[in-house]
Amino acid sequence: MPHIICLAKQVPDPETPASQFRVDEAARKVLPAPGIQPVPSQFDTIGVEAALRIKDKQPDTVITVLSLGPDSFRDTIKHCLAMGADEGVHINDPAVNAADHWQTAEVLAAAIKKLEPFDLIIAGRQAVDWDMGIVGSTIAEILGIPVITIAKDIQHNDGRVTVERVLLDGFETVEAPTPAVVTVSNELGEPRYPQLRQIMMAAKKEVKPWTLGEIGISAPEKRITLEALFVPETKVETEFIDGDTPQEKGEKLATRLREAKLI
Amino acid sequence: MASGTLVIGEATEDGKLNPVVPELIGIGSRLGGPVTVALLGSGVEGQAQEAGVFGASKVIVVDDAILKDYQGDAYVPIAERIAKEVEPAVILMGQTMMGRDLAPRLAQRLGTAVAMDCVNFEMQGDKLVAERPCYGGSARARYTINGTPQIATVRAKAQEPAERDDSRKAELVKQPAGVGEGDVRTRIVERRKEKAEGVRLEDAKVVVSGGRGLGGPEGFKPLEELADVLGGAVGASRAVCDLGWYPVANQVGLTGKVVTPDLYIAVGISGASQHMAGISSVKNIVAINKDPDASIFKSSRWAVVGDWKEIVSAFTEKARQLKTSG
Numbered sequence: 001m002p003h004i005i006c007l008a009k010q011v012p013d014p015e016t017p018a019s020q021f022r023v024d025e026a027a028r029k030v031l032p033a034p035g036i037q038p039v040p041s042q043f044d045t046i047g048v049e050a051a052l053r054i055k056d057k058q059p060d061t062v063i064t065v066l067s068l069g070p071d072s073f074r075d076t077i078k079h080c081l082a083m084g085a086d087e088g089v090h091i092n093d094p095a096v097n098a099a100d101h102w103q104t105a106e107v108l109a110a111a112i113k114k115l116e117p118f119d120l121i122i123a124g125r126q127a128v129d130w131d132m133g134i135v136g137s138t139i140a141e142i143l144g145i146p147v148i149t150i151a152k153d154i155q156h157n158d159g160r161v162t163v164e165r166v167l168l169d170g171f172e173t174v175e176a177p178t179p180a181v182v183t184v185s186n187e188l189g190e191p192r193y194p195q196l197r198q199i200m201m202a203a204k205k206e207v208k209p210w211t212l213g214e215i216g217i218s219a220p221e222k223r224i225t226l227e228a229l230f231v232p233e234t235k236v237e238t239e240f241i242d243g244d245t246p247q248e249k250g251e252k253l254a255t256r257l258r259e260a261k262l263i
Numbered sequence: 264m265a266s267g268t269l270v271i272g273e274a275t276e277d278g279k280l281n282p283v284v285p286e287l288i289g290i291g292s293r294l295g296g297p298v299t300v301a302l303l304g305s306g307v308e309g310q311a312q313e314a315g316v317f318g319a320s321k322v323i324v325v326d327d328a329i330l331k332d333y334q335g336d337a338y339v340p341i342a343e344r345i346a347k348e349v350e351p352a353v354i355l356m357g358q359t360m361m362g363r364d365l366a367p368r369l370a371q372r373l374g375t376a377v378a379m380d381c382v383n384f385e386m387q388g389d390k391l392v393a394e395r396p397c398y399g400g401s402a403r404a405r406y407t408i409n410g411t412p413q414i415a416t417v418r419a420k421a422q423e424p425a426e427r428d429d430s431r432k433a434e435l436v437k438q439p440a441g442v443g444e445g446d447v448r449t450r451i452v453e454r455r456k457e458k459a460e461g462v463r464l465e466d467a468k469v470v471v472s473g474g475r476g477l478g479g480p481e482g483f484k485p486l487e488e489l490a491d492v493l494g495g496a497v498g499a500s501r502a503v504c505d506l507g508w509y510p511v512a513n514q515v516g517l518t519g520k521v522v523t524p525d526l527y528i529a530v531g532i533s534g535a536s537q538h539m540a541g542i543s544s545v546k547n548i549v550a551i552n553k554d555p556d557a558s559i560f561k562s563s564r565w566a567v568v569g570d571w572k573e574i575v576s577a578f579t580e581k582a583r584q585l586k587t588s589g
Binding site: 012014015017018021023030100101102105125126128129130131132133134137138140141142146147148149150162166167168169170171172173174175176177185186187189190221222223224225226227228229230231232234236237238239240241245246247248249250251253254255256257258260262263 | 276332334335336359360363364367368370371372375376377378379380392396397398399401402403404405406407408409410448449450451452453454455456457458469493501504505511512517518520525526535536537547548549558560561562563564565566567568569570573574575576577578579580581582585586
């Protein structure tokens with residue numbers, strides 16, 4: 001019975017309009033925009049999609065969604081369950097709610113050990129808030145298993161995983177023995193959207209709440225310090241090219257860019 | 264006592280020193296202390312003195328067939344070994360296919376942390392402060408790393424390269440890989456190059472990009488024509504690449520290519536922050552969109568509202584005229 005663990009977290013909605021994106025510089029936090037709900041980090045739902053495609057071919061696959069974060073992260077786990085994942089584990093402990101990437105990776109790795117055996121750990125290539133791309137690879141190093149990053153396709157057969165990776169100017173197919181970590185990229189495709197029936201079924205799926213004590217570890221050391229968070233100033237004076245027709249605008253644009261010595 | 268900078272260098276597909284390496288050497292030189300470059304690859308030995316010419320005092324070359332195509336299980340232990348031997352205060356590498364994969368694994372092996380995709384650095388005492396974009400480019404974060412060494416991957420073209428001085432020579436050391444097939448758990452089954460259409464995006468002075476507003480893949484024909492007239496490259500938003508309208512190799516954005524042309528013309532692109540992150544240091548953005556409220560207009564120097572087909576057609580013709588008339 002294949003077992004896939006998908007890592008997922010919640011982030012402020014990246015579609016938040018620029019005018020409503022605000023940072024509290026003193027607290028070094030992004031201020032939630034009023035009326036805009038946080039969402040699952042996009043590459044994480046793509047990871048669940050990858051797991052579901054494997055389950056589509058091997059229906060006895062069990063998919064566990066694992067998340068580390070405060071209460072609201074429960075919504076992200078529920079979303080993944082509604083997509084089709086089977087069960088959730090929510091690590092919710094004030095000692096690590098403001099964890100850095102390395103604390104996160106250590107805690108997740110310890111939780112994963114408690115969820116053994118597993119064949120694959122699937123994570124997003126990076127989270128769409130910090131954009132670092134650290135946790136998946138770090139967990140692989142902690143657990144001493146192979147990691148293949150930036151996947152657009154994942155196939156799992158008989159103790160091997162075959163991954164198509166996105167390169168700068170093409171693609172490569174890489175194989176590794178399982179258990180292994182694979183991180184996914186948007187080229188994998190759109191995550192399936194839960195229908196109402198699946199959302200209702202998800203309510204019956206179990207989400208286990210874990211604390212560090214239940215995992216059996218104490219809070220790991222912080223390794224990186226966020227010294228400042230700010231919105232960079234963009235001073236752009238926008239000139240709207242006018243004209244009576246699109247043709248006129250197009251010609252005027254060419255003239256303006258020629259004047260600016262850009263063409 | 265940890266000191267100086269170790270640059271993990273690499274070569275490009277055509278066997279030249281990756282242009283990010285002189286930029287990394289420049290950063291290391293400005294931070295102070297000796298700069299050592301570790302050059303890993305296959306058939307890269309000839310490039311070692313290029314690093315010297317840009318200011319590396321020592322170049323450690325590991326040239327082995329097993330390093331021909333990047334695989335973490337081959338590169339990571341070598342980088343780890345060299346890092347423990349050199350004992351630098353700072354380790355730098357490019358935010359490249361190699362750097363994205365190698366840096367987090369190396370950081371974990373050395374029991375330290377890494378700041379990824381950095382665009383600026385300064386020293387505060389003996390602490391390296393690394394600045395990087397986050398939240399899809401909407402915000403900037405500054406980090407310090409608590410332990411040692413302090414590792415960072417650096418965005419290409421974010422920093423000026425070091426000055427070239429052909430009279431400089433680095434001490435050259437060759438090391439064996441010390442890694443065999445049996446140590447590499449992954450296996451590359453095949454590689455498929457998908458050549459980006461036309462001029463290379465990373466090098467182009469002008470980029471013409473298309474998004475969903477084009478309406479379909481055929482929308483790229485007029486953009487290719489325009490790029491041709493302007494001597495530029497064609498880019499595409501992630502949305503249209505995901506739809507298969509244009510090759511992934513032409514994708515511009517945070518997870519595609521970050522480009523730095525003098526002029527970026529965005530056609531039918533709304534301005535999602537993921538895309539804007541790919542052009543965050545471009546000074547001259549032109550946006551053509553039928554939606555007057557498109558968020559891309561806020562970052563554009565020139566904004567044109569209207570039917571893109573007619574605007575681009577007239578623009579291309581006028582540009583062609585202006586160019587031929589000198």
